[in-house]
Amino acid sequence: MLDLPRTDARDAGTKDSCLFYQTGSALPTAERGEGIYIWDTKGKKYLDACSGSFAANLGHGDRRMLKAAEGQMEKISFAYRTQFENEPANELSRFLVSLSPDHLKRVFLVNSGSEAVEACMKLARQYWWARGQNSKAKFISRRPSYHGATLGALSLTSYHDLNAPFEPLTVKSPKVSAPFCYRCPLGKTYPSCKTACADELEEVINEVGAENIAAFVTEPIGGASTGGAVPPDEWFPMIEATCRKHNILLIVDEVLTGCGRTGAFYGFEHWGIKPDLVAVAKGLSAGYAPVGACLAREEIVEVVVKNGGFMHGHTLAGNPLASAVALQALKIVVEDRLVENAKVTGQYLQVKLRALKEKYAFIGDVRGKGLLAGIEFVSDKKTKEPFPKEWNVGGKATGLARARGLLIYPRRSIFGISGDHVSLAPPLIIDKTGVDEIITLLEATLTELGQWLQMQGQKHAATG
Numbered sequence: 001m002l003d004l005p006r007t008d009a010r011d012a013g014t015k016d017s018c019l020f021y022q023t024g025s026a027l028p029t030a031e032r033g034e035g036i037y038i039w040d041t042k043g044k045k046y047l048d049a050c051s052g053s054f055a056a057n058l059g060h061g062d063r064r065m066l067k068a069a070e071g072q073m074e075k076i077s078f079a080y081r082t083q084f085e086n087e088p089a090n091e092l093s094r095f096l097v098s099l100s101p102d103h104l105k106r107v108f109l110v111n112s113g114s115e116a117v118e119a120c121m122k123l124a125r126q127y128w129w130a131r132g133q134n135s136k137a138k139f140i141s142r143r144p145s146y147h148g149a150t151l152g153a154l155s156l157t158s159y160h161d162l163n164a165p166f167e168p169l170t171v172k173s174p175k176v177s178a179p180f181c182y183r184c185p186l187g188k189t190y191p192s193c194k195t196a197c198a199d200e201l202e203e204v205i206n207e208v209g210a211e212n213i214a215a216f217v218t219e220p221i222g223g224a225s226t227g228g229a230v231p232p233d234e235w236f237p238m239i240e241a242t243c244r245k246h247n248i249l250l251i252v253d254e255v256l257t258g259c260g261r262t263g264a265f266y267g268f269e270h271w272g273i274k275p276d277l278v279a280v281a282k283g284l285s286a287g288y289a290p291v292g293a294c295l296a297r298e299e300i301v302e303v304v305v306k307n308g309g310f311m312h313g314h315t316l317a318g319n320p321l322a323s324a325v326a327l328q329a330l331k332i333v334v335e336d337r338l339v340e341n342a343k344v345t346g347q348y349l350q351v352k353l354r355a356l357k358e359k360y361a362f363i364g365d366v367r368g369k370g371l372l373a374g375i376e377f378v379s380d381k382k383t384k385e386p387f388p389k390e391w392n393v394g395g396k397a398t399g400l401a402r403a404r405g406l407l408i409y410p411r412r413s414i415f416g417i418s419g420d421h422v423s424l425a426p427p428l429i430i431d432k433t434g435v436d437e438i439i440t441l442l443e444a445t446l447t448e449l450g451q452w453l454q455m456q457g458q459k460h461a462a463t464g
Contacts, residue, residue: 028040028041028042028044029041032060032061033048033059033060033061034059034060034061035059035060035061035427035429036048036049036059036060036426036427036429036430036434037060038060038407044405045405046402046405046406046407047405047406047407047426047434047437047438047441048060048407048426048427049406049407049408049424049425049426049438049441049442050407050408050409050423050424050425050426051287051425051426051427052287052407053224053282053409054223054224054256054261054282054283054372054409054423054425055282055283055286055287056286056287056427057259057260057261057282057283057286057287057329057333057338057427057428057429058286058287058288058329058332058333058338058427058428058429059427059429059430060427062286062288062332064328064332065286065288065325065328065329065332067328068324068325068327068328069288069289069321069324069325071324072088072320072321072324072325073321075320076320077319077320077321078316078319078320078321079319079320080315081313081317081318082313086318086319086320086323087320088320088321088323088324088327089109089318089319089320089323091323091327092107092109092323092324092326092327092330093107093109093293095327095330095331096280096284096293096295096330097295099265099330099334100265100266100278100295101266101269101274103274103297104275104278104295104296104297105296105297105298105301106295106296106297106298106300106301107293107294107295107296108123108293108294108296108310108312108317109291109292109293109317109318109323110281110291110292110293110294110314110317111290111291111292111314111316111317111322112148112281112290112292113148113153113255113256113279113281113282113292114147114148114149114150114153115148115150115281115292115314115317116255116279116280116281116292116293116294117147117148117152117153117156117217117251117253117255117279118148118150118152118153119279119292119294119312120215120217120251120253120277120278120279120294120296121139121152121153121156121214121215121217121251122152122310122311122312123277123294123296123300123301123304123310123312124139124214124215124249124251124276124277124300125137125214126304126310126311126312127214127249127300127303127304128214130303130304130306130307130308131303133211135211135212136211136212136213136214137212137214138173138174138208138212138213138214139155139156139173139174139213139214139215139216139217139251140173140174140175140176140201140204140205140208140213140215140216140217140248141156141157141158141173141174141175141176141216141217141218142158142175142176142177142178142218142219143158143175143176143177143178143185143415144158144159144178144180144185144222144225144226144413144414144415144416145157145158145159145175145178145218145219145222145225146159146162146219146223146224146225147217147219147253147255148255149162151166151169151170152171154166154170155170155171155172155173156173156217157225158175158225158415158416159225159412159415159416160415160416160417161412161416161417162416163416174204174207174208175204176197176200176201176204177196177197177200178197178222178225178226178229179195179197179198179229179231179232179235180222180226180229181229181232182229182364182365182367182376182384183226183384183413183414183419184197185197186200190232191232195232195234195235195238197235198234198235198238198239198242199238201216201239201242201243202242205242205246205248210246210247210248213246213248214248214249215243215248215249215250215251215276215277216239216242216243216248216249216250216251217251217252217253218239218250218251218252218253219252219253219254219256219257219267220236220252220253220254220257220262220266220267220268220270220271221257221262221267221368221369221372222374223255223256223257223423224256224409224411224423225411225416226374226413226421227367227368227373227374227375227376227411227413227421227422227423228367228368228369228372228373228374228423229367229374230367230368230369233271235271236268236271236273237271237272237273239273240273240274240275249276249277249300250273250275250276250277251275251276251277251278251279252266252267252268252275252277252278252279253279254266254267254268254278254279254280255279255280255281255282255292256282256372256425257372258278258280258281258282258283258284259280259282259283259284259286259329259330259333260283260333260338260339260342260370260428261283261342261370261371261372261425261428262342262346262369262370262371262372263339263340263342263343263344263346263347263369263370263371264339264343264370265339266278267369270369276296276297276300277294277295277296277297277300278294278295278296279292279293279294279295280292280293280295281293283329283333283428284326284329284330285322285325285326285329286329286332288325288326288329289321289322289325289326290316290322291322291323291325291326333428336429338428338429339428341428341429341430341431342370342371342428343370345371345430345431345432345435346368346369346370346371346372346373348432348435349371349373349424349426349435349438350366350368350369350373352435352436352439353366353368353373353375353424353439354366356375356439356442356443356446357375359443360446360450361381361450362377362378362379362387362449362450362453363375363376363377363378363381363446364376364377364378364381364384365378365421368424371425371426371428371430372423372424372425373423373424373425374421374422374423374424375421375422375423375424376413376419376420376421377393377394377397377420377421377422386413386414386418386419386420387420387453388460389412389417389418391453391456392420393420393449393453394410394411394412394420394421394422395410396449396452397410397420397422397445397446397449398410398422400445400448400449400452401422401441401442401445404441404444404445405441406438406441406442406445408422408423408424408442409422409423409424409425410422410423411423424438426438
């Protein structure tokens with residue numbers, strides 16, 4: 001008989017673990033959560049100021065979520081979609097549509113954000129195929145951007161370290177500059193640029209040919225790749241007009257921003273546009289179950305269904321258990337008025353973070369909307385010069401914060417190659433007292449980071 005190794009749950013995350021993710025570094029093991037806090041197996045308490053990876057919108061340990069999961073498991077947890085309908089999936093879809101703009105009437109359920117984006121891509125492609133416009137197969141997206149880790153979604157992504165190893169496996173997607181005004185990819189300055197990044201879409205369409213383009217794919221507000229970069233108000237209306245002019249579908253990736261994160265149920269609602277397809281995940285179940293969705297216009301779905309049906313699907317997509325959990329999560333968002341809380345408390349968070357920018361010389365920018373915020377670190381505020389890549393300032397800040405019991409999310413600002421920012425995206429249940437606690441812990445972290453940066457600068461000068 002195989003002698004299986006004994007594993008104590010308290011040892012998980014150490015060198016004895018069989019699991020691996022991005023790195024081999026040991027991490028604390030989460031044991032329980034309540035509200036905006038997580039405790040590890042050693043009893044250390046953490047304030048989850050980034051909702052894990054922007055997912056835990058309801059915080060942790062909500063008993064209503066447990067009750068919904070238990071109730072559904074007592075009935076049935078899995079029923080395959082080609083053999084049975086199930087009421088939780090149908091009810092989830094109806095409720096999600098009721099929370100969406102009137103033109104989004106149909107829902108296709110999946111298990112994750114990457115899957116939601118790819119479902120949008122494949123539905124867009126099959127729509128044009130069904131209409132006999134077979135050449136419309138290319139997707140335009142932005143640089144920098146992040147749309148997912150699977151190969152289709154990765155082809156839309158522009159973040160160097162994530163793309164580079166897999167370039168031979170992915171279809172190259174034409175890119176346009178993101179409306180990232182702090183670090184404009186075009187080297188221009190707003191508003192004198194006259195929103196040149198929006199005009200760039202027209203130029204790329206003319207180069208590629210509208211007859212070859214299925215859709216333009218964009219985040220409403222930059223996520224992990226830019227740390228909450230908010231576009232100028234005229235950007236989205238210009239983009240929508242260009243897509244309509246050239247008969248190109250508009251896909252909005254709301255995986256990170258959807259379900260209330262920015263102070264509106266969808267991020268695109270801040271600009272009053274009408275996308276053809278929308279991807280949601282993360283906040284859809286608030287991290288309590290793997291769920292995502294593609295929302296679409298009725299006319300797109302009808303064309304596909306009448307021409308053989310959507311050639312796509314996943315085994316666990318739309319399963320009763322995950323659907324019941326997601327449905328309960330959305331009901332809590334509505335009942336507890338969490339979208340409004342994200343708006344009001346988010347404004348408070350943004351004001352507090354902007355005050356830190358004035359206090360610390362190495363904070364170059366604070367950006368975001370609602371309960372999504374980014375802090376960019378620079379060696380020179382005036383020139384926006386980033387710190388040396390090898391210093392890994394965002395990673396250092398994240399480590400110092402974790403040691404103090406604060407969870408934040410680091411990324412590189414300049415196409416994933418250099419630059420440092422950290423994102424904050426606390427659960428939508430947070431109040432002003434919770435924000436104050438974040439700021440207290442963050443200030444202590446930034447003070448320590450400043451001391452470390454000073455020592456790094458001295459070492460650099462001595463060896464330079």
